[in-house]
Amino acid sequence: MDVFYDSESVLLCADPVKKAQDCIGLYTRWLDMNAATRQQAIIDSGRSVVRVLDAPGRPDKPSLVAAKNLPRRGLGTAAGRIALVHSLAHIEFNAINLALDALYRFRDMPVRYVEDWLRVASDEGEHFLLLHGRLAELGSHYGALDAHDGLWDMARRTDHDILVRMALVPRILEARGLDVAPPMIEKLLQLGDHETATILRRIYTDEITHVEVGNRWFRHVCEARSLDGTAVFRDLLRGENSAYLRSPYNHAARLQAGFNEQELALIKEMEADYKASTMKN
Ligand SMILES: [Fe+2]
Known part of the structure; x- marks a missing residue:
């Protein structure tokens, strides 16, 4: 495993479901390694270049708009419920990117730092998939609405x-x-x-x-x-x-x-x- 390179690939992945699944996969692979291999994976990997990322990989939809331009809907209607779950899915999608970026960007940190953020990215991947599934149950999907x-x-x-x-x-x-x-x-x-x-x-x-x-x-x-x-x-x-x-x-x-x-x-x-x-x- 090349921790930083692999994290960069997931960070750049534009397909949200694949990205979420790959985060869970990264952490599973990490947990399968012993302490010495983890340390080595960081040392070997730490030599790769850190890129400045204007944006992480993300799908064409949702269209991104200023928060003030998003319609406000109450939770009492089906449309309002979908809007809430959609906005939460968007937050989780971003949380995946933020967790991966935290470990990808800042090197020379202890092994536990890498492990913490791999776990967070994996949790965020699970959160995204749960909300993605809930959106399908509600008859919608991630990307159906605008996001901030x-x-x-x-x-x-x-x-x-x-x-x-x-x-x-x-x-x-x-x-x-x-x-x-x-x-x-x-x-x-x-x-x-x-x-x-x-x-x-x-x-x-x-x-x-x-x-x-x-x-x-x-x-x-x-x-x-x-x-x-x-x-x-x-x-x-x-x-x-x-x-x-x-x-x-x-x-x-x-x-x-x-x-x-x-x-x-x-x-x-x-x-x-x-x-x-x-x-x-
Ligand atoms: Fe989360």
């Missing part, structure tokens, strides 16, 4: 530094999933959509561990560079990056995912500062 174009932006904006990537992608963007999932699951259950709710519950449980992976490696890099994590986080959240902060926060799930009380207080403070500054302007 913002998700890869953060990958491009953070591809120069693993510290910035870990701080802003798993700890800000992905952590947001922990806040929104429980009320969404509740709503689906009230509407009697147990099938979608069951999938979302599975995704939610996995996502807590994914945010935890981001937290672990953020702290690892801070320690390696002798930086104070909370101060770095505050610096990175100054200005536009705070636009991604949106209360209410799922305090318990965030603690479980490895945030500490100080950071959770900081997130609230930065959100309030950002709101105050945008009201002034």
Whole structure:
């Protein structure tokens, strides 16, 4: 196995179902290797060139549009339910790319870093396939609707530094999933959509561990560079990056995912500062 080369191939694969299946395959192959072979796979593979990727491999459809141009639909109708599952499938498709890119782009990290992100990519592949299957049950498919174009932006904006990537992608963007999932699951259950709710519950449980992976490696890099994590986080959240902060926060799930009380207080403070500054302007 050539870890980085193989990850790049999956990252560039444009067929979403194949991409999802290949992620699961990559992690299965990794688990079949012993510790020495894994270490060797990283050393051999680490010599290959890291490409700047403007975009990962993705299908022609869905068409990508600005989030504000996506129609808002309530969950009460069949069309609304399909729109929700479609948007979640799109998020999972992007999550596959983000996990693969995290391990592909940032080399010289411990074996456990590679293993963590291979596992995350495999989970995201499973999530995508579950939602893909649910869309078929609802009489639709991934690509039937438009999707928003913002998700890869953060990958491009953070591809120069693993510290910035870990701080802003798993700890800000992905952590947001922990806040929104429980009320969404509740709503689906009230509407009697147990099938979608069951999938979302599975995704939610996995996502807590994914945010935890981001937290672990953020702290690892801070320690390696002798930086104070909370101060770095505050610096990175100054200005536009705070636009991604949106209360209410799922305090318990965030603690479980490895945030500490100080950071959770900081997130609230930065959100309030950002709101105050945008009201002034
Ligand atoms: Fe996911």
